[in-house]
Amino acid sequence: MLEIEIDGKQAQVPAGSTIMDAAQLLGAYIPHFCYHKKLSIAANCRMCLVQVEKAPKPLPACATPVTNGMKVFTHSELAIKAQKGVMEFLLINHPLDCPICDQGGECQLQDLAVGYGGGASRYQEAKRVVFHKEVGPLISMQEMSRCIHCTRCVRFGQEIAGIMELGMANRNMHSEIQTFVGRSVDSELSGNMIDLCPVGALTSKPFRYSARSWELARRRSISPHDSLGANLTVQVKGNKVMRVLPRENEDVNECWISDKDRFSYEALNSPERLSKPVIRVDGALREVEWNVALDYVSHALKDIAQNHGGEAIAALASPHSTLEELHLLQKLTRALGSGSVDFRPHRRDFSADGKRAGTPWLGMKLSEIKDLDAALVVGSFLRKDHPLFAQRLRQLARKGGKVSLLSVTADDSSINVHARLTVSPAELVLALGGVVKAAARQKGVAVPSGLELVEPCASGKAIAESLLQGEGEKGKRAIFMGNVAEQHPQATQLHALALELAKLTGASVGFVGEAANSVGGYVAKALPTALDGYEMFAQPCKAYLLLGIDPEIDCHNPQQAVAALKQSALVVSLSSFKSGAALDYADVLLPIAPFAETSGTFVNAEGRVQSFNGVVRPLGDSRPGWKVLRVLGNVLALPGFDYDSSEQVRDEILPEGGVFVAGLDNGLDSGLSDLTLAPGAAASGLQRIADVPIHFADPLVRRAPALQQTRDAALPAARMSAATLAQQGVAAGSQVRVKQAQGEALLLAVADETVPAGCVRVAAAHASTAALGDMFGAISVERA
Amino acid sequence: MAILGAINPMLSLGLDGDNAWRLADYVKRGGYSALKRILAEKMPQEQVINEVKKSVLRGRGGAGFPTGLKWSFMPRSFPGEKYVVCNSDEGEPGTFKDRDILRYNPHSVIEGMAIAAYAMSATRGYNYIHGEVWEIYTRFEEALDEARAAGLLGENILGSGFNFDLFAHHGYGAYICGEETALLESIEGKKGQPRFKPPFPASFGLYGKPTTINNTETFGSIPFIMSLGGEHFLEAGKENNGGTKLFSVSGHVNKPGNYEIPLGTPFSTLLEMAGGMRGGRKLKGCIPGGSSSPVVPGEIMMGCTMDYDSIAKAGSMLGSGAVIIMDESTCMVKALERLSFFYYEESCGQCTPCREGTNWLYKVVHRIENGQGRPDDLDLLASVTANIMGRTICALGDAASMPVQSFIKHYRDEFAYHIEHKKCLVPLEVQRAGSGFFKATV
Amino acid sequence: MLTPDSLKRIDREIAKYPADQKQSAVMAALAIAQEELGWLSSEAIEFIAGYLGMPPIAAYEVASFYNMYDLKPVGKYKLTVCTNLPCMLTGGVDAGEYLKKKLGIGYNETTTDGRITLKEGECMGACGDAPVMIVNNRRMCSWMNPEQIDKLLAELE
Numbered sequence A: 001m002l003e004i005e006i007d008g009k010q011a012q013v014p015a016g017s018t019i020m021d022a023a024q025l026l027g028a029y030i031p032h033f034c035y036h037k038k039l040s041i042a043a044n045c046r047m048c049l050v051q052v053e054k055a056p057k058p059l060p061a062c063a064t065p066v067t068n069g070m071k072v073f074t075h076s077e078l079a080i081k082a083q084k085g086v087m088e089f090l091l092i093n094h095p096l097d098c099p100i101c102d103q104g105g106e107c108q109l110q111d112l113a114v115g116y117g118g119g120a121s122r123y124q125e126a127k128r129v130v131f132h133k134e135v136g137p138l139i140s141m142q143e144m145s146r147c148i149h150c151t152r153c154v155r156f157g158q159e160i161a162g163i164m165e166l167g168m169a170n171r172n173m174h175s176e177i178q179t180f181v182g183r184s185v186d187s188e189l190s191g192n193m194i195d196l197c198p199v200g201a202l203t204s205k206p207f208r209y210s211a212r213s214w215e216l217a218r219r220r221s222i223s224p225h226d227s228l229g230a231n232l233t234v235q236v237k238g239n240k241v242m243r244v245l246p247r248e249n250e251d252v253n254e255c256w257i258s259d260k261d262r263f264s265y266e267a268l269n270s271p272e273r274l275s276k277p278v279i280r281v282d283g284a285l286r287e288v289e290w291n292v293a294l295d296y297v298s299h300a301l302k303d304i305a306q307n308h309g310g311e312a313i314a315a316l317a318s319p320h321s322t323l324e325e326l327h328l329l330q331k332l333t334r335a336l337g338s339g340s341v342d343f344r345p346h347r348r349d350f351s352a353d354g355k356r357a358g359t360p361w362l363g364m365k366l367s368e369i370k371d372l373d374a375a376l377v378v379g380s381f382l383r384k385d386h387p388l389f390a391q392r393l394r395q396l397a398r399k400g401g402k403v404s405l406l407s408v409t410a411d412d413s414s415i416n417v418h419a420r421l422t423v424s425p426a427e428l429v430l431a432l433g434g435v436v437k438a439a440a441r442q443k444g445v446a447v448p449s450g451l452e453l454v455e456p457c458a459s460g461k462a463i464a465e466s467l468l469q470g471e472g473e474k475g476k477r478a479i480f481m482g483n484v485a486e487q488h489p490q491a492t493q494l495h496a497l498a499l500e501l502a503k504l505t506g507a508s509v510g511f512v513g514e515a516a517n518s519v520g521g522y523v524a525k526a527l528p529t530a531l532d533g534y535e536m537f538a539q540p541c542k543a544y545l546l547l548g549i550d551p552e553i554d555c556h557n558p559q560q561a562v563a564a565l566k567q568s569a570l571v572v573s574l575s576s577f578k579s580g581a582a583l584d585y586a587d588v589l590l591p592i593a594p595f596a597e598t599s600g601t602f603v604n605a606e607g608r609v610q611s612f613n614g615v616v617r618p619l620g621d622s623r624p625g626w627k628v629l630r631v632l633g634n635v636l637a638l639p640g641f642d643y644d645s646s647e648q649v650r651d652e653i654l655p656e657g658g659v660f661v662a663g664l665d666n667g668l669d670s671g672l673s674d675l676t677l678a679p680g681a682a683a684s685g686l687q688r689i690a691d692v693p694i695h696f697a698d699p700l701v702r703r704a705p706a707l708q709q710t711r712d713a714a715l716p717a718a719r720m721s722a723a724t725l726a727q728q729g730v731a732a733g734s735q736v737r738v739k740q741a742q743g744e745a746l747l748l749a750v751a752d753e754t755v756p757a758g759c760v761r762v763a764a765a766h767a768s769t770a771a772l773g774d775m776f777g778a779i780s781v782e783r784a
Numbered sequence B: 001m002a003i004l005g006a007i008n009p010m011l012s013l014g015l016d017g018d019n020a021w022r023l024a025d026y027v028k029r030g031g032y033s034a035l036k037r038i039l040a041e042k043m044p045q046e047q048v049i050n051e052v053k054k055s056v057l058r059g060r061g062g063a064g065f066p067t068g069l070k071w072s073f074m075p076r077s078f079p080g081e082k083y084v085v086c087n088s089d090e091g092e093p094g095t096f097k098d099r100d101i102l103r104y105n106p107h108s109v110i111e112g113m114a115i116a117a118y119a120m121s122a123t124r125g126y127n128y129i130h131g132e133v134w135e136i137y138t139r140f141e142e143a144l145d146e147a148r149a150a151g152l153l154g155e156n157i158l159g160s161g162f163n164f165d166l167f168a169h170h171g172y173g174a175y176i177c178g179e180e181t182a183l184l185e186s187i188e189g190k191k192g193q194p195r196f197k198p199p200f201p202a203s204f205g206l207y208g209k210p211t212t213i214n215n216t217e218t219f220g221s222i223p224f225i226m227s228l229g230g231e232h233f234l235e236a237g238k239e240n241n242g243g244t245k246l247f248s249v250s251g252h253v254n255k256p257g258n259y260e261i262p263l264g265t266p267f268s269t270l271l272e273m274a275g276g277m278r279g280g281r282k283l284k285g286c287i288p289g290g291s292s293s294p295v296v297p298g299e300i301m302m303g304c305t306m307d308y309d310s311i312a313k314a315g316s317m318l319g320s321g322a323v324i325i326m327d328e329s330t331c332m333v334k335a336l337e338r339l340s341f342f343y344y345e346e347s348c349g350q351c352t353p354c355r356e357g358t359n360w361l362y363k364v365v366h367r368i369e370n371g372q373g374r375p376d377d378l379d380l381l382a383s384v385t386a387n388i389m390g391r392t393i394c395a396l397g398d399a400a401s402m403p404v405q406s407f408i409k410h411y412r413d414e415f416a417y418h419i420e421h422k423k424c425l426v427p428l429e430v431q432r433a434g435s436g437f438f439k440a441t442v
Numbered sequence C: 001m002l003t004p005d006s007l008k009r010i011d012r013e014i015a016k017y018p019a020d021q022k023q024s025a026v027m028a029a030l031a032i033a034q035e036e037l038g039w040l041s042s043e044a045i046e047f048i049a050g051y052l053g054m055p056p057i058a059a060y061e062v063a064s065f066y067n068m069y070d071l072k073p074v075g076k077y078k079l080t081v082c083t084n085l086p087c088m089l090t091g092g093v094d095a096g097e098y099l100k101k102k103l104g105i106g107y108n109e110t111t112t113d114g115r116i117t118l119k120e121g122e123c124m125g126a127c128g129d130a131p132v133m134i135v136n137n138r139r140m141c142s143w144m145n146p147e148q149i150d151k152l153l154a155e156l157e
C-alpha cells in the first residue's frame, strides 16, 4: 500500500493506483473528460491536471501513478490555472449552443465550463466546422463540431464492444471521429457510446429533441430481454417512456446495457399495442370490456374442462414473462386439471425434466467470470444472444483468460478466443464428446463409456487442455451452455457431456439462459407434468392459454404451433400486442402490460432476484398480467387466487426471500450411461441452423422501429458456405426456395463462410421463415 | 551533398561520397571490429555500457540524454523479447545529418545497434526511417542484406551464440513520429500518437516489451566509442559533452551542409566551415538546434561554442544540431509564421492543449504576418504558449511554443512594427533577394 | 485488387514483424498499394485492412494520419515542394511559386491534363539541399533553381 495525500486528506492505495483512483477513494473530485473507469487511460483531454509536490509541471491525475508519500493539490493556483487553460482550449472550437444542444443539462463540458470556463472568448478566429455523419438508426452524429476528441467512443469500441467501428481520422485540429467511409455502427452495444460521450456529439437518434433532460423523471427498472437482467433507469415524461439508460450495477451489467435493452422502449408506444380486450364473436374479433372478456374465457375454459377433461388445456408462456405471471399461469392451469404448461417454447429435448438436481442456472455469479482462467461456451450465437455476458468473456480474454467456443457457426464473437471448434448441429454432441475424451486422456484417466468411437480434433484437445490447466483450483474454469445447446434436439446429451467434462476438469457447468426469466420459469415451476412446450403443439389440444408469446414466431416449430392453434377450440392470448397471426387463430386477446407498465420479478442467469415496479401506467385498458391471471382465477372460482399485490405473489414463490434463489443446481440424475456416440451417424443432406436474431427475439424488440432498422434486424436469408452453395447449384445473391417439413420460404441465398459445410443458416423468429419446421434437422434448398 | 567538412572526424572519416558506403568499405575503415571484439571476448554487458557511460555520449536526437545511462535502464534480465530501435525519422526542420549517415555510413548504425542489442539483451531491432527519403531507406535495406549475408546480423552472429535481427521501417510523412513513443506506435501499425509516460519504453516499449530508442547518430557513434575507448571519445569533445557531432547547417550560408566537429568548437568556426554568410550579409539570428529550439540573436550566437552547455547558457538548446542561419534579409514574423504552421500541421491531434493551442498560435501569427494583427496579440501569444507548455503528452507542445516565445522576445520590435504598420520591417525585395532563388534568371 | 508482385512485396514487409503483429506492415502495405494504384481509394484501404486482419477504420486512421498517402486521386506525377523555414530561406517558397505559375495551378491542385499535382510539403530532412522537392514520394530533387525545375517538368511526361 502507498500513502498519498490529496488536498490535505490522507489515503492508502494499492500499488499501481493512479492519482485519480486515490481521489475517487477520498471522494475528491478532479475534473476530467477522457478518463473513464472502464476504459484504458488516454490522458488526452488534460482536464485532470493537478499539482504534485516536487513536480515542476502539473500532472494528469488519470495517468500519473501514485508514489509513496505523494502530495497532490487539486485546487492550488498551479492546478486551477492548468485546468482553466485546458478548458479555454476545449471551448475555443466548441459551438456555444447549449440552449439548443440535445445534451444540454447533462453535459460534462457544460457543467465544468461553469466552474472552469472564462467569460468572453479570447479566440477570435472562425470555429472549426466538422461535417455530420450518418452511422445508422441508433446513434446520431449530427453535430460533430461538438466533439472534444476524448476518444472514449473509440476506446469503447476497441475494448468493450470488441469491434472497432469508430476511429479518429486525420490529425492535428482536423482530427475527426468517424466510421470507415460512411459505414454504420453495428455493434450490439453501440448505445453505450452515447452515454460515454461527455458532450453532445453522439446522441440518441430515437430520443433526439423529444425532451429536455430536466423534464424527465428517472425510475428504476430491469431489462426484460436477455438473461443478464440489466438494471435500467427509465426516463419518463408524462405517462410516456422517453428514454432508457443503464443503471450501474457492477455485479450485473456494470455500467453498460445492450442496444435492445436501451431502444426496445420504442415498442411500448407501438401502434400494434393491444389496448382493449378482444373476443371472437361469429368469426369476427370485437373489442369488449374486461368483465365480458374474462367471463367469456372462464366459461369457455370450464366448458372444455368439463367436456374434454382438464388435460385438453395447454398453457405456454414466454420466458420473458415475470416470475409472478409464470407462477399464476401454472397455478391456474394445474387448477384447471392440466399439467401441460411450459415456458420454454424454443426447446425440443425435455428429457432432462424430472432428472434435474435443482434449478438450472449460470453455475456461477456473473461477477466471478473475470476471475476465471478458462471458459468454454457450447452452442451459442454468443455476441448476439448475450451481448453483456459476451462482454464479460471479452474482458476475461483481454486479461489473458482462455475463452473457447464450440458452436455451429463461426460468426465473429469479437473475443480473442483461445480455441474455436465449429461443427454442424448434428455433430455438436460428438464434438463435445471429443473434448471430454481429450480431457480424460490428457488427465490419464479412463475414457467415459460411450465415447469409445469418438476421436478428438486439435481444437478439441486445445479446449480440454485449457480447462485442465490449474485443475483443482475451484471457481477458475467454467463451461457455459448457450441457447443452441438448450434448443438442440439432444440437449440432455450435451448437458450430460458437459457435466462429465466438468467432473474431469473441475470446471463449473452453467446455462446462460435465453431470456429474462429462463431461471425464473423453473423457480415458478411453470414446467410440464404432461405435455411440454413442443408436444403441446405436436399433439394438438383443445384449448391454449398463451402468455406474452407469438407462437407463430417464437416456437421451436412455428408451423406446427400455428396448425395446432388453428384447429383448437379455444385460444386465449394474453399479450401486449396484436399480431397478424393471432388475429387469425386467437379467440380471445387480453391486453397485458409490458415490463414498463407492471410490477414483477425477473430471476437472472445467476439466480439473482430482481423485482421492479411499473414506471408508467398501463396503456389504454391493458392490465398487468399477474392481475389478469389473478382475476381470471377468481372468475373461475379457483382457490388461492386472492392476492393484493405482485409482491404477495412473489412471496408465495420465494417465501425465504434473499437476493439469490435457493436450489440452484445443474446436476442430472442420469449420467452418460445410455449414450453411445459414433462418428458418421451425422445426418446426410443439408441441415438447418436456426439462430434467433437479437432484434427478433421477443415481442418488444420486434416492434421497436429503430432496432428494426439496424443491420442486426436484416431479413433472414439462406446462408451457406460457397462450397455448399455450389453443391446445391444455387448462386449467391439469387432467390432460393427453402423447404422444411411441409413448409417453405423464399429467401435470398448468401455466401457465408462462417456456416459449416452441409448446413444452411436460416434464422428463426421471423415471419418470413415461420412457415418452416423445427429449428434443427433436414432442410432443402433449390433454385426459386 | 556529402559531409562537407570535419575537424577530427570519426563518423565521417574516410567517407567518399557515394563510393564508400558498402560493407567492404566500412570494414576497410575498421568497421565491425568493435562488434567482433565484443563478441569474441564475450565482453560483459556491464562493461559495454560503462564504456558508453565513460564517453559521455549524449543522445543526438534532440534531448541530449546520456546514452550510457539510458542503456542501464533496460531490464536486461527481463524474460522475453526486448528491442532496440533507431530513430532515423529526422523530421525536425533544419536537421539532415541522419540522412547522410545512413547514406554514406549505414554500417556504422547497424554495428552500433548490434552492439547496443548485445549490451541490453535485445534480439530484435528496427530502424525507423523518415518517409521522404526513399533512396536512403532502400540503401539501408541493401546494407542490411549485406550485413545478413556476412553473418553480422541474424542467428548466432559470427558463431558467438548472440542473435540479433534488424529491420527497416519506412515512415510516411509525420514529424511526430520522431517522438520516440509515437515512433513505437507507428511501428505497431497505428497512428503516430505519443504515449503518456510513465511507463517509459524501457519497461513498456514496442509491443509492450522493454525497448531502447536512440537516434541514428547516437548509434553511429557507438562503434567508435567501443574501438577507441570511451575516454578517447569524451576527450574528442569537451567535458560533459563527449565526442564529435554532426551539425547540419542550413539557411543563409554559402555552403549549407553537414559538418562534423568536436563539441565545444566555436560557432564562428562552424560558420566559417560553412562558407560564411551569403553575400556577406550580417547574421540576424540563428536557430542552433533544430526548429524547436529557441532562436538566438546573431551577436549572442557569435559568442557561443557548439556544445550542449554553451548553447543552453545562451537560452537555447543544442537539440539535434541543426543550425539554421538567418541573415538580415529575413522577416522574423514570416519565419515564425512558417514554423508555427509546421507545428500546427504536425500536431498529432491527441491532446487538447497542443491540438487547439498550435492552431491558435498559428492563426494569430498568421494574421500578424498578414497585416491583421492586434495590439494585444503579443500578450495573447505569450499567454497561449504558457497554457500549452508543460501540459501536453509529449514535447511537441513545448516545441511549438518555444519558437513563438523566443522570436517575440528577441524581435519584439519587428512584431510590433508588423502589427502597427501592417507590413514587414524588412522590405519584400530584400527578402526575395535573400533566398537567391531567382538569381540564376534575374 | 493488387498484382501478385505487390502482394509479394507486402508479404515481405509482414515478415519483418513478429507473427502476431501483422498490423505493423500497414504503412508499408498502404504505400505499396498507393504505388500501384496511384492513390488510396476506400476499397484499397479496406483490402489492405482485410489482408492484414485489422479493422478497416484502423487502416483508415493510418492512411489519413500520414501525409504521404493520397486519399484522393492525384496526377500522374505528384510534386511535393518543401517550404519549411530552412528551405524557405534558400528559395523553397519561391520554388513553389515558380511551379504554380508554370503549371497554372495552386497547391493541392492537378493540371487539367492530369499530369501533375502540386503539394506543399513539410521538412524532408534535406534542408542543406534547398530548395528540394519530391516526385511521387520517391525521387528527391535537390538544389532546384528555375532551370532545374524547367528541366524536371520537361522530363515528367
Ligand SMILES: Cc1cc2nc3c(=O)[nH]c(=O)nc-3n(C[C@H](O)[C@H](O)[C@H](O)COP(=O)(O)O)c2cc1C
Binding pocket: B058, B059, B060, B061, B062, B063, B064, B065, B067, B087, B088, B089, B090, B091, B092, B175, B176, B177, B178, B179, B180, B181, B213, B214, B215, B216, B218, B219, B394, B395, B396, B399
Ligand atoms: C516532437 C518530437 C520530435 C522528435 N523528433 C526526433 C527525430 O526526428 N529524431 C530523433 O532522433 N529524435 C527525435 N525526438 C527525440 C526522441 O523522442 C528521442 O528523445 C530520441 O530519439 C532519443 O534518442 P537519443 O537519446 O539518442 O537522442 C523528437 C522528440 C519530439 C518531442
Ligand code: SF4
Binding pocket: B176, B193, B194, B346, B347, B348, B349, B350, B351, B352, B354, B355, B392, B393, B394, B395, B396, B397
Ligand atoms: S503534444 Fe501534440 S503531438 Fe504531442 S501528444 Fe499532444 S497532440 Fe500529440
Ligand code: FES
Binding pocket: A031, A032, A033, A034, A035, A042, A043, A044, A045, A046, A047, A048, A049, A060, A061, A062, A063
Ligand atoms: S481525464 Fe486525465 S487527461 Fe483526460
